[in-house]
Amino acid sequence: MLSPRLEVETHCATRRLFLRGMAGALAAAAVAPGRLLAGPKEERLLSFVHTHTHEHLTVPYFADGAYLPEGLSTLNSFLKDFRTGDEHPIDPALYDILNDLRLATASKSPFQVISAYRSPHTNAMLRENGRGVAKGSLHLQGRAIDVRLADVGSASLRDAAVELQRGGVGYYRGPDFVHVDTGRVRRW
Numbered sequence: 001m002l003s004p005r006l007e008v009e010t011h012c013a014t015r016r017l018f019l020r021g022m023a024g025a026l027a028a029a030a031v032a033p034g035r036l037l038a039g040p041k042e043e044r045l046l047s048f049v050h051t052h053t054h055e056h057l058t059v060p061y062f063a064d065g066a067y068l069p070e071g072l073s074t075l076n077s078f079l080k081d082f083r084t085g086d087e088h089p090i091d092p093a094l095y096d097i098l099n100d101l102r103l104a105t106a107s108k109s110p111f112q113v114i115s116a117y118r119s120p121h122t123n124a125m126l127r128e129n130g131r132g133v134a135k136g137s138l139h140l141q142g143r144a145i146d147v148r149l150a151d152v153g154s155a156s157l158r159d160a161a162v163e164l165q166r167g168g169v170g171y172y173r174g175p176d177f178v179h180v181d182t183g184r185v186r187r188w
């Protein structure tokens with residue numbers, strides 16, 4: 001068992017490791033604490049069903065004050081670009097946002113994943129098809145995900161995400177999903 005101080009350092013080191021791989025200054029500036037719901041010691045787990053591959057996954061990714069490398073790696077693989085098979089590390093802070101959304105909404109349903117990591121190839125293809133996809137989308141950096149919940153309306157999910165103040169939140173009424181990311185706090 002690690003000392004509390006070491007645990008916090010381990011926790012931060014995982015996040016630092018991820019941030020180091022990204023556009024440094026921009027990424028560091030984007031990290032806002034916002035509202036945290038899960039306790040520092042509480043186990044964090046996520047359940048997903050992928051709307052394109054129909055795969056299910058339930059996995060703990062944080063326990064005893066530290067991220068679980070195996071859990072993160074399983075999640076990263078599940079959230080790969082399903083069109084090309086390309087994998088990319090996902091910002092652990094994105095998983096924490098989803099875990100806190102699960103707590104905030106008291107949802108018992110898995111997150112339905114519409115889109116998570118997008119390779120440059122997929123992003124360019126979606127842009128050409130005029131799908132309202134941004135050129136510098138945070139999906140390209142593993143810092144954004146589009147989700148919905150079967151037992152919580154997407155407008156309520158959006159409200160819960162806005163309340164967290166932990167990054168960007170987009171609400172897409174027609175296709176019925178919410179985009180959350182670990183960028184600047186903003187909404188659309």
Ligand SMILES: [Zn+2]
Pocket residue numbers: 115139144145146179180
């Ligand atoms: Zn999105």
